[in-house]
Amino acid sequence: MTDQRPLLEVTDLVKHYAVRGGILRRRVGTVHAVDGVSFSVGKGETLGLVGESGCGKSTVARSVLRLVEPSSGAIKLNGTDITGLSKADMRPHRRSMQIVFQDPFASLNPRMTAGDIVGEPLGVHGIATGRAQQDRVAELFAQVGLRPDQMKNYPHQFSGGQRQRICIARALSLGPSLIVCDEPVSALDVSIQAQVINLLIDLQRKNDFSYLFIAHDLAVVAHISHRVAVMYLGRIVEIADKSELFANPRHPYTQALLASVPVADPKAKRLAPMIDGDVPSPINPPSGCAFHTRCRYAMDRCKVERPALVAAGEGHQVACWLNDGTGRAPEDL
Amino acid sequence: MTEAKAADTVLDVKNLQTVFFTNSGLFRAVDDVSFSVRRGETLAIVGESGCGKSVTALSVMRLVPDPPGRVVGGSVTLEGKDLLSLDEAEMRNICGNRISMIFQEPMTSLNPVMRIGDQITEVLRLHQEMTAKEAWAKAVEMLRLVRIPEPQRRAHEYPHQLSGGMRQRAMIAMALACRPALLIADEPTTALDVTIQAQILALIVDLQKTLGTGLILITHDLGVVAQTAQRVIVMYAGKKVEEATVEDLFENPKHPYTRGLMASMPAVISFGAKTDARLNEIPGMVPSLTNLPPGCAFAPRCSLAMDRCRAEYPPLQETGADHFAACWRVAEMGAAP
Numbered sequence: 001m002t003d004q005r006p007l008l009e010v011t012d013l014v015k016h017y018a019v020r021g022g023i024l025r026r027r028v029g030t031v032h033a034v035d036g037v038s039f040s041v042g043k044g045e046t047l048g049l050v051g052e053s054g055c056g057k058s059t060v061a062r063s064v065l066r067l068v069e070p071s072s073g074a075i076k077l078n079g080t081d082i083t084g085l086s087k088a089d090m091r092p093h094r095r096s097m098q099i100v101f102q103d104p105f106a107s108l109n110p111r112m113t114a115g116d117i118v119g120e121p122l123g124v125h126g127i128a129t130g131r132a133q134q135d136r137v138a139e140l141f142a143q144v145g146l147r148p149d150q151m152k153n154y155p156h157q158f159s160g161g162q163r164q165r166i167c168i169a170r171a172l173s174l175g176p177s178l179i180v181c182d183e184p185v186s187a188l189d190v191s192i193q194a195q196v197i198n199l200l201i202d203l204q205r206k207n208d209f210s211y212l213f214i215a216h217d218l219a220v221v222a223h224i225s226h227r228v229a230v231m232y233l234g235r236i237v238e239i240a241d242k243s244e245l246f247a248n249p250r251h252p253y254t255q256a257l258l259a260s261v262p263v264a265d266p267k268a269k270r271l272a273p274m275i276d277g278d279v280p281s282p283i284n285p286p287s288g289c290a291f292h293t294r295c296r297y298a299m300d301r302c303k304v305e306r307p308a309l310v311a312a313g314e315g316h317q318v319a320c321w322l323n324d325g326t327g328r329a330p331e332d333l
Numbered sequence: 334m335t336e337a338k339a340a341d342t343v344l345d346v347k348n349l350q351t352v353f354f355t356n357s358g359l360f361r362a363v364d365d366v367s368f369s370v371r372r373g374e375t376l377a378i379v380g381e382s383g384c385g386k387s388v389t390a391l392s393v394m395r396l397v398p399d400p401p402g403r404v405v406g407g408s409v410t411l412e413g414k415d416l417l418s419l420d421e422a423e424m425r426n427i428c429g430n431r432i433s434m435i436f437q438e439p440m441t442s443l444n445p446v447m448r449i450g451d452q453i454t455e456v457l458r459l460h461q462e463m464t465a466k467e468a469w470a471k472a473v474e475m476l477r478l479v480r481i482p483e484p485q486r487r488a489h490e491y492p493h494q495l496s497g498g499m500r501q502r503a504m505i506a507m508a509l510a511c512r513p514a515l516l517i518a519d520e521p522t523t524a525l526d527v528t529i530q531a532q533i534l535a536l537i538v539d540l541q542k543t544l545g546t547g548l549i550l551i552t553h554d555l556g557v558v559a560q561t562a563q564r565v566i567v568m569y570a571g572k573k574v575e576e577a578t579v580e581d582l583f584e585n586p587k588h589p590y591t592r593g594l595m596a597s598m599p600a601v602i603s604f605g606a607k608t609d610a611r612l613n614e615i616p617g618m619v620p621s622l623t624n625l626p627p628g629c630a631f632a633p634r635c636s637l638a639m640d641r642c643r644a645e646y647p648p649l650q651e652t653g654a655d656h657f658a659a660c661w662r663v664a665e666m667g668a669a670p
């Protein structure tokens with residue numbers, strides 16, 4: 001990466017949701033969906049975001065795009081803080097950030113043709129109309145591997161993988177510099193997943209844009225990302241270059257996560273659950289290190305003091321008391 | 334089948350055919366599928382969405398919704414009994430007793446207004462002579478067996494009070510309460526996170542060993558297959574296209590679809606691999622069952638397809654010990670690519 005300044009910089013992002021109950025719908029608790037998350041994504045870089053269901057991945061994604069308003073924290077795009085911007089001031093930035101969702105069925109209007117779906121943002125932003133718009137859409141179709149004659153078809157006439165291509169073409173239409181992918185292949189068949197991942201990789205090579213790539217499938221994340229951040233209950237517990245993270249995971253949760261992935265080799269070690277217990281509720285997150293209720297190394301300190309995310313090697317940060325600069329993570333895993 | 338094998342066979346499915354009558358016409362969701370499961374064995378069924386995995390399971394359980402579906406051919410033999418010829422009462426007696434099923438989403442099969450303990454108690458008393466008290470004690474015991482913490486207290490709770498992982502455990506407890514000869518698990522962990530998935534799979538395999546239950550595991554995750562199954566059948570568009578022992582299938586897949594599937598998986602932890610290396614992809618898309626091409630259903634996506642493939646369906650051939658594949662070019666499939 002030649003550009004020193006990151007394209008996206010997220011600092012201390014917090015998003016709390018009120019939980020209401022009773023007849024008066026009084027606030028009875030708070031969901032700590034995202035609880036102080038910081039990271040950056042460089043130009044042309046892919047940052048993978050993994051973690052168990054409910055740990056706050058989608059909330060991070062939606063906050064970055066300002067589809068939900070963060071409770072606090074700052075989001076800088078190309079150096080500009082977009083957190084407090086009004087709708088009008090936000091408009092030019094909207095163009096440079098796009099999102100691709102998990103469910104290509106739900107995110108496409110069934111009554112619009114595929115061509116209109118992809119062309120709509122061009123019209124809304126006054127970039128191209130009529131003939132010019134048609135031409136641009138045809139180009140976008142070709143880029144994502146659809147035939148221009150399919151522009152007049154409706155979403156139900158496409159397969160799942162093709163529908164996800166339509167979503168990607170729409171996201172590309174405004175020439176974004178950042179594409180947030182929230183579980184873009186989770187709903188697709190195994191043999192179709194590879195088609196979509198390859199497309200995303202090819203497009204990045206050509207256009208040099210950045211991805212914030214969310215998935216719960218570690219194999220997919222490992223494949224497409226340059227760096228990977230691991231979240232647990234609203235916080236990043238470890239972040240590192242992909243190869244470093246997978247070769248040298250330091251946080252006990254990351255280690256458990258990696259060890260839990262079933263290896264597609266019948267001769268490899270059988271599945272052995274690494275951690276017991278369930279993911280705690282984000283309404284009442286455990287004190288201290290949120291992972292202490294499931295961590296096999298938990299010490300007294302872990303129950304009261306929360307470890308900060310600190311450097312643990314070149315570009316590697318981890319939030320665990322075993323990694324506070326004095327020692328290494330246990331190797332015996 | 335040798336005699337020893339036959340004696341050990343819990344379930345034997347032969348030439349199963351299940352069709353659906355829909356607005357867009359009749360289609361065969363399960364087309365001439367045969368397999369068997371032995372005591373204590375795990376048979377995995379893999380294949381893409383819509384290839385007929387769940388309908389196969391539902392056909393065995395006689396749970397195919399009719400209309401629009403119907404089992405129109407074949408036989409299903411459980412412990413020597415032909416299930417397809419039983420009357421409803423006889424079948425009810427066998428379901429949940431000798432054969433049980435776990436579904437992907439436990440919420441759909443747990444009763445939301447009944448305490449977990451009562452639900453297990455009900456199953457037990459339906460099939461076994463027990464007092465309410467004995468059955469409740471047994472239910473708590475089952476919850477302990479599936480490692481639900483504080484089983485006494487949890488037995489008094491309703492499904493919505495449990496986490497996803499615990500609900501799935503409760504389902505397993507219920508399915509195994511009568512120690513069935515065969516358990517069918519249809520994507521039992523797809524809705525769960527990997528760390529919880531590892532717990533549940535280890536639990537199922539463990540209980541299966543202890544109880545000697547035969548297991549049919551339906552999944553699209555080849556990693557799960559590799560770690561749990563002894564034998565695998567691969568389905569494509571309603572048909573069984575390959576069957577082999579798990580080691581053989583991963584080492585030496587014969588059908589081009591199976592090979593494509595294995596190659597398109599990203600290596601789980603690809604440290605060494607260049608980040609932006611492309612994956613191998615299977616081009617094209619899964620065919621619609623109402624509009625199947627004649628001949629081999631995989632032909633439109635197969636790089637080896639010849640004219641014959643597009644005209645005639647390839648028969649299932651034995652390609653090695655306990656290894657079968659339905660492909661015209663199977664003889665040319667040497668070692669894995």
Ligand SMILES: Nc1ncnc2c1ncn2[C@@H]1O[C@H](COP(=O)(O)OP(=O)(O)OP(=O)(O)O)[C@@H](O)[C@H]1O
Nearest residue numbers: 017031033052053054055056057058059060216282
């Ligand atoms: N609008 C909302 N109101 C209240 N709580 C919410 C809302 N949106 C999300 N949450 C809660 O915030 C937490 C984080 O949710 P989020 O969707 O970000 O998780 P996720 O990591 O994307 O999970 P998944 O992998 O299941 O998609 C969850 O506990 C969720 O229930």
Ligand SMILES: Nc1ncnc2c1ncn2[C@@H]1O[C@H](COP(=O)(O)OP(=O)(O)OP(=O)(O)O)[C@@H](O)[C@H]1O
Nearest residue numbers: 353362381382383384385386387388389398401622
């Ligand atoms: N009740 C039904 N009515 C009509 N068609 C059905 C019904 N149930 C299943 N089918 C069709 O039968 C075929 C096989 O479906 P099945 O549910 O067995 O697929 P599957 O292999 O389990 O897929 P998945 O991985 O998505 O669960 C599909 O084409 C499906 O659309």
Ligand code: SF4
Nearest residue numbers: 289292295302320321
């Ligand atoms: S801080 Fe303590 S509880 Fe948390 S992961 Fe590290 S050792 Fe485990």
Ligand code: SF4
Nearest residue numbers: 629632635642660661
């Ligand atoms: S029969 Fe022909 S089309 Fe079908 S898998 Fe074999 S080679 Fe390919």
Ligand SMILES: [Mg+2]
Nearest residue numbers: 057058059182
């Ligand atoms: Mg999400």
Ligand SMILES: [Mg+2]
Nearest residue numbers: 386387388519
């Ligand atoms: Mg199914």
